[in-house]
Amino acid sequence: MIKVAIVGASGYTGVELIRILHAHPEVAVTCVTSEQSAGRPVSDVFPTLRGRCDLILESLEPVGIAGQVDVVFTALPHKAAMAVVPTFLKMGKDVVDLSADYRLHDADVYGKWYEKHLTPELLPQAVYGLPELRRDKIREANLIANPGCYPTSVILGLAPLLKGKVIDPKSIIVDAKSGTSGAGRSAKVxxxxxxxxxxxxxxxxxxVHRHIPEIEQELALLAGTPLTISFTPHLVPxxxxxxxxxxxxxxxxxTAAELVTLYEAFYEGEPFVRVLPEGVLPSTAHVRGSNFCDIGVVVDERxxxxxxxSAIDNLVKGASGQAVQNMNLMCGLPETLGLDFLxxxx
Amino acid sequence: MIKVAIVGASGYTGVELIRILHAHPEVAVTCVTSEQSAGRPVSDVFPTLRGRCDLILESLEPVGIAGQVDVVFTALPHKAAMAVVPTFLKMGKDVVDLSADYRLHDADVYGKWYEKHLTPELLPQAVYGLPELRRDKIREANLIANPGCYPTSVILGLAPLLKGKVIDPKSIIVDAKSGTSGAGRSAKVxxxxxxxxxxxxxxxxxxVHRHIPEIEQELALLAGTPLTISFTPHLVPxxxxxxxxxxxxxxxxxTAAELVTLYEAFYEGEPFVRVLPEGVLPSTAHVRGSNFCDIGVVVDERxxxxxxxSAIDNLVKGASGQAVQNMNLMCGLPETLGLDFLxxxx
Amino acid sequence: MIKVAIVGASGYTGVELIRILHAHPEVAVTCVTSEQSAGRPVSDVFPTLRGRCDLILESLEPVGIAGQVDVVFTALPHKAAMAVVPTFLKMGKDVVDLSADYRLHDADVYGKWYEKHLTPELLPQAVYGLPELRRDKIREANLIANPGCYPTSVILGLAPLLKGKVIDPKSIIVDAKSGTSGAGRSAKVxxxxxxxxxxxxxxxxxxVHRHIPEIEQELALLAGTPLTISFTPHLVPxxxxxxxxxxxxxxxxxTAAELVTLYEAFYEGEPFVRVLPEGVLPSTAHVRGSNFCDIGVVVDERxxxxxxxSAIDNLVKGASGQAVQNMNLMCGLPETLGLDFLxxxx
Amino acid sequence: MIKVAIVGASGYTGVELIRILHAHPEVAVTCVTSEQSAGRPVSDVFPTLRGRCDLILESLEPVGIAGQVDVVFTALPHKAAMAVVPTFLKMGKDVVDLSADYRLHDADVYGKWYEKHLTPELLPQAVYGLPELRRDKIREANLIANPGCYPTSVILGLAPLLKGKVIDPKSIIVDAKSGTSGAGRSAKVxxxxxxxxxxxxxxxxxxVHRHIPEIEQELALLAGTPLTISFTPHLVPxxxxxxxxxxxxxxxxxTAAELVTLYEAFYEGEPFVRVLPEGVLPSTAHVRGSNFCDIGVVVDERxxxxxxxSAIDNLVKGASGQAVQNMNLMCGLPETLGLDFLxxxx
Known part of the structure; x- marks a missing residue:
């Protein structure tokens, strides 16, 4: 059994990691942390877990935690993550970081959109964890920058078009809509x-959304040229x-038919990307609770x-499910282990 | 008192008309029709009305109805509307038609997107009822084609830019989202x-959405040139x-500041369009139940x-509220009468 | 025009008062207060109001406020209300208090369920503002204790049965369900x-719910005997x-038929209570946004x-609508003025 | 592998069975039926299944189906179930029937609440499938009457009190609330x-609700005496x-403490009943998607x-999850197999 710590377990991605890993046959979650709820059972904060995961939430002491586990998931806000990830790495742990801290390759870009990076020297070894694009590197990594939710949906949605040089990279407009769990669990009016x-x-x-540089970085790599996108997020009830x-x-x-063929070829064999037949379009309702990304493609003849x-569950393929997918790859496990739920x- | 018939009163736009007109000081709803619920009190179908509007729903007999009222609101599906509107007009009634049947000036375009038009000879006298653009013609009309919900939000959102020749008319992409009442009240899985x-x-x-020709017709008039838009509707829970x-x-x-100034000038004095200050964006939650259209404008510097x-309530400014606004204009009443609720x- | 202050205008009952009073022909809201948002336009906090009520939220200075208005609505938490109500009364203002502070006739009971009462000497002059039961006293009052939301639904639901001595007063069990606006607008996880x-x-x-003593006080008066009820509140999404x-x-x-007759007689002529026919039951969807209380009665033969x-809108008949109804009575206006919306x- | 047919797979309990069984290590769903969607892939009706369960929906031919599988789940409306269950039994199949047809031991009671029973001779062999009360009989049964959703929540909630003779059986009032999936998937306004x-x-x-006789039957067995309850269902959005x-x-x-102890003892070792500590109460949000029944107990001192x-997910412990639990018992598998998801x- 792989022993796992979830650092920052009192948020929605934390509890989703516990939910998913509870059913994972090769993993035991043995440590969960939360500053604000330290000392309470995690099942007190999330009663769904009662009787199945009643671990006591601990304060975050990186050295102590690293001593107990094999893999660490950091589900912390940006900046808080990069304050502790180096310690986990130094102690030889595999880290899947769900924050934004290691997603951008360029510390200056990070500095512009977030703040001054504390550990730019780690950026080269961090692998942007989108398995569909970078499976082999993930297998060899010890630090995964788990992609953001919006970026996952956009990059998977555009990869075949950019890689296939089908579109003008300057023409991209993304109108994105997210459920409310994406706004986190802090008490705000x-x-x-x-x-x-x-x-x-x-x-x-x-x-101005902070997911933009992450999306553009990955799309530029696919296109082989820098690009700038329009990106507008929306909040769905x-x-x-x-x-x-x-x-x-x-x-x-x-034609749409040609594009569907292109997408099917690009994602052939991918366990978690479903290219929809021509004329069929995705709904978030059809991926809710699953690790799927559903993609539909249309050509407006006019x-x-x-x-x-493209549709994903922001907490699964957009966060915790993808994090487990990355962990499976890092640990040499079958990629879909524990993730093949509907x-x-x- | 102006006597009013609501033809097709068992749908959501029908009950919204009753709600609004109930508080209108110069109107009495005296006739409501519904084929499927004929013989039942309308307050049986919509218990919000109980004790305030308990009219019996009648079968639609145009001549009989026309004999009793001054103004007719037709809240029927397309095709059903044009089967009865001519009779109402012939009997000298003012008609506000909430269907699509008289919105398109060109019967061929109607034929292409809907079906063969039954009364193309009436199209020239129908006025597309967007008061912000066509107030004077509405005052003199006897047949108002009440705009669709999506078109209202899009045309009001773009009018200052097109009229001011600020944008390339070929560049328009509309990503629109609607609440579920827009899908009507028929029993479908x-x-x-x-x-x-x-x-x-x-x-x-x-x-492929049928509101496209209507939007393009009005935008082309504003731009002074034909144009084609991309339009993608979405369903919000x-x-x-x-x-x-x-x-x-x-x-x-x-700059955004210049655009806000442009919009403020364009909509100066408009009672139901609220141009939001720079940096402020609308939410449908802030227009729910009201006749407002809220508009925010941003420039993406990148x-x-x-x-x-732009945000509206699809049942008010997008349908029944705008219909009453048109009725006020047609009948020589103050435009905001009965509509100035929050x-x-x- | 009656000039009105709304003290505590940044909560949901505050904005609902503004919404209702905006359409009231004899009232002008001229002062709104909020400690946390003082200095901002109220339409900044509640953008529904933009362009129609853009008053600046003030800090609560009772003397200054009392000097400007005729009637004060206090929409404050309990305890905060009784700290300022005496000043308003001393300055001769009519007060409708939406808090719990003046609802209980007995300061000891208040002390047991809330905390020590600060101004028990005012309790005898406070009138529990349920117009259906106490219309004449409300007309003569200068301090109205506006009923709680749950109590309004329960007291109106039971009054005919207790007054008519139809039921055993010891047998009452109330299973109540409320929408989330009842939980207020403070930022809590x-x-x-x-x-x-x-x-x-x-x-x-x-x-243990604090609305219990208020319900029992009023039911006991109706029954002519003390009573104790079981009361369980629930939260509805x-x-x-x-x-x-x-x-x-x-x-x-x-029989149910006899009970419906009893209820119809009891509430005959009441503008805002709708006794439903035998076999018909209320839904909160049918009173949403209105000042109605809908009541259905059934006998379980087995x-x-x-x-x-019984069903009400907690923010209208359960709070702000009833407050305006009380104000109308206090001010000698028609009881339904400004309240007859659907x-x-x- | 146990081969399973799901008869009536185009409803919500059908798709929930597929979801659960997809993750069951000892089961393969090999046949799904639907009259209205026969010929279409089930993943067309429920796109959550796409790529994982793309079986073609068949028309219901009992003999043919029985020939292919070991266990049949009938997720049909009442009456439709008893038309086909006898054939499955005759062909030696184990049947878990999710309809009401075999839940009532007395055909006359069935006749009174539903209609004339077609196969009363099968009633003695049907076992009411509430594992917490009847585990051993379920193990030996070949026909399980899977309990209704409301009955599951009520019977589990009351069993310790009735079995322990703690309460007056005539005093029971159940105020129950259900999510909308309980209303099924047919197209109704x-x-x-x-x-x-x-x-x-x-x-x-x-x-008048049809779950009443089922609840009373089981409660009477627990109490050792006939009883009549008041039962009021509600619909939650x-x-x-x-x-x-x-x-x-x-x-x-x-005292509440004594009752919690009683419940803990009664449900000791039960994998899917969670007795909550004194002072803690359940929410449906905490059992959503799981097979748990959470129970809280309070004494009103006044x-x-x-x-x-008590709280359950109506589609899991209230239907498909419990059906799988019953199947596990019938088939000699560990009771929690495939059901231990959070x-x-x-």
Missing amino acids: DNLYCEVNEGFKAYGVGG MDRGILSTIYSVPTGKV TGRIIVV GIFP | DNLYCEVNEGFKAYGVGG MDRGILSTIYSVPTGKV TGRIIVV GIFP | DNLYCEVNEGFKAYGVGG MDRGILSTIYSVPTGKV TGRIIVV GIFP | DNLYCEVNEGFKAYGVGG MDRGILSTIYSVPTGKV TGRIIVV GIFP
């Missing part, structure tokens, strides 16, 4: 039930799910634009 | 609570509200694109 | 969207609405028990 | 999103979950009444 329910809004409009509607202009004439729609509907 | 709740999806992707996120490319350099976000929050 | 959505729970089980399911044992044999189901559906 | 959302209502009030609030009068004085609150939160 804006996230109260009555403030969110029965409303729909855009936020961070105008190219539901718990889980991200749907990205992605507009782009093809460099030549293409305007010539390509419209890609979505929950309704 | 797709609209069941458990199918809609906790899910978000696109539909009608690829330039909430009852009411439309939010349209609209992307376009300016012809020259502009890509140069303009992003307009949105309901939460 | 428990009230976050993701914590409330898609869940249903009981809280305050076992006779929706914004608005209270539904109380009330069980009791009749002292003799009765067990002999009477089941009353519920919003869907 | 009443179940549309906009009709259910943002509303809460009671239905089937007055002792959420997908999944049942919460039952159960009132009763103890025969003598008891009235002397006992209040039990609930999904949020």
Whole structure:
């Protein structure tokens, strides 16, 4: 059994990691931390866990924790992650970091969108953990930068088009929509039930969302050229799910049928990407609770634009499920182990 | 008192008309029709009305109805509307038609997107009822084609940019999101609570939604040139509200501040359009139950694109509220009479 | 015009008062207060109000406020209300207090369920503002204790049975359910969207909810004898609405038809109580946004028990709507003025 | 591998069976039926299944189906089930019937609440499949009457009290609340999103719900005496979950602590019943997607009444999860096999 610590277990990605790993045949979660709830059983904070995972939440002491486990998942806010990840690495632990701290290859870009990076020397060894694009490197990594939720949906949605040089890289517009769990579990008026329910809004409009540099970094690698995208996130009154509607202009004439074939070829054999048949479009309801990314592709004959729609569960493929997928790869386990559960509907 | 008939009163726009007109000081709803519920009190179908509007739903007999009232609101499906509107007009009634039947000036375009038009000879006298653009013509009309919900949000969102020739008309992409009441009240599995709740999806992707010709017709008039847009509607798990996120490319350099000034000037004095200050964006939650259209404008400095976000309540400004606004204008009443209620929050 | 201050305007009952009074023909809201948002326009906190009520939120200075207005609505937490109400009264203002501070006639009971009362000398002059039971006293009062939301639904639901001595007063069990706006607008993890959505729970089980003494006080007056009830509140994942399911044992044999007749007689002429026909039961969806209380009565032939189901909008008849109804009575205005709007559906 | 057919797979309990059994290590679902969707892949009806279970839905031909499988789950409406179950039994198959057809021991009672029973001769061999009460009989059965959702929550909630003769059996009042998936997947206006959302209502009030005889049958067996209960179901605007609030009068004085001890002893070792500590109460959010039944017990010191609150996921412990638990027992597998997944939160 692989012993695992979940650092920052009182948030939604933390409890989702526990849920997923509880059913993983080769893993035992043996340590969970939370500053604000230290000393309480994690099942007190998340009663879904009662009777199955009643570990006491600990304060985060990196050295002590590293001594007890094989793998560490850091589900902390950015900056808090890079304060402790170096210690885990120094003690020889594999780390899957769910924060943004090791996703950007360039410390200056990180500095511009977040703040000054504390450990830029670790960036070269961090692997951006999107298995569909970087499976082999993940297998050899000891530090995985687990992708953001929006980036996962966008990069998987666009990879075949950019890799295949089908579209003009300057034409990309992403209109993305997220369920409310993406806003986290901190007590803010804006996230109260009555403030969110029965409303729909855009936020961070105008190219200011922090997931943008991460998306552009990965898309540029796929395209082989720098690019700039328009990205507008929205908040949906539901718990889980991200749907990205992605507009782009093809460099030549293409049909939807050709594109579906392209996507099917690109994602052939991928266990968690489902390319939908022509004419079928995804819904977040159909990936809820699962590690799938569903992708539909359409060509608007009137305007010539390509419209890609991709859907994930932001807490699973967009966070904790993908983190476990990365852990499986790092640990030499079958990639789908513990992850082949179906979505929950309704 | 103006006597009013609501033809097709067992749908959501029908009950919303009754709700609004109940508080209108110069109107009495005296006739309501429904084929499927004929013979039952409308308050049986919609118990919100109990004790305040207990009219018996009648079968639709145009001549009989026309004999009793001054104004007719037709809240019927397309095709059903054009089967009865001519009779109402012939008998000298003012008609506000909430269907799509008289919105398109060109019967051929109607034929292409819907079916063969039955009364193309009436199209020239029908006025597309967007008061912000066509107030004077509405005052003189006897047949108002009440705009669709998506079109209202998009046209109001883009009018200042197109009229001011600020953007390239070929660059317009509309990513629109609607609450579920837009799907109507017929019994379909797709609209069941458990199918809609906790899910978000696109539909009608690829330039096939029937509101497209209506939007393009009006935008072309504003731009002074034909244009083609990309339009993607989405379904939000909430009852009411439309939010349209609209992307376009300016012809020259502009700032958000300049655009807000442009919008404020364009909509100066408009009672139901609220141009939001720079940096503020609308939410459907803030227009729910009201006749407002809230508009925010942003410039993405990184890509140069303009992003307009507009929000309405699809049943009020997007349907029944706008219909009453049109009726007020047609009948020589103050435009805001009975419509100056605030949105309901939460 | 009656000039009105809303003290504590940044909560949900505050904005609901503004919404209702905006459409009231004889009232002008001229002062709104909020400690946490003082200095900001109230329309900044609640953008539904933008362009219609852009008053600046003030700090609460009772003397200054009293100098500007005729009537004060205090929408403060308990204890905060009784700290300022005496000043308003001393300065001759009519006060409608939406807190619990003046609802209980007995300061000792208040002390037991809340804390030591600061101004017990005012209790005799406070009138418990349920117009259906105490219309004449309200007309002469200058201090109205506006009833709690749960109590409104329960007292109106049981009044005919207790007044008519139809049931055993010791047999009453109230199973009540409330929408989330009843939990207020403060930033707590428990009230976050993701914590409330898609869940249903009981809280305050076992006779500990603070609305109990208020309910028992009023029911005892109706019954002419002290009584003790079982009361269990629940939280529903929706914004608005209270539904109380009330069980009791009749002292003799009765039929549902007889009970409906009893209720119709008891509430004859009441503008805001709708007694439903036999076999029809209320839903919170049918009173949402309105000042109605809908009541259905059933007899369970198998067990002999009477089941009353009553529904209100907790923010309207359960708070701000009833407060305006009381103000109308106090000020000699028609009781329904500004309140005769229909519920919003869907 | 045990081969399994799911008869009636296009409803919510059908897809939930597929979801659960997909992760069951000893089962292969090899046949799924649906009359209305015969010929389509089940993953077309429920896209969550795409790529994992793409079986073609067949028409229901009992003999043919029985020839291919070892165990049959019948997820049909009542009456439809008893039309085919005899054939499956005759062909030696184990049957778990999720309908009501074999739950009532007495065909006359069935006749009174449903209609004339077609195969009363099978009733003696049917075992009411509540493992916590009847584990040994289930192991030997070949026909399991899988309990209803409400009955599961109520019987588990009351069993310790009745078995322990702690309460007066005549005093039981059950106020139950269910998510909307309990209403099934047929296209009815009443179940549309906009009709259910943002509303809460009671239905089937007055002792008329068909789950009553089933509850009373099992409670009477526990109490050793016939009994009659008051039962009021309500509809909650959420997908999944049942919460039952159960009132009763103890025969003598008891404390909550004593009752918690009683419940803990009664359910000791039970894998799927979680007795909550004194002062803790269940929420449907904490059992969503899991096979748990969470139970909290409170004594109201003021009235002397006992209040039990129990929560389940209506589609799991209330239907498909319990069905798999029964199958495990029938087939000699570990009872928790394939069922030890955690609930999904949020």
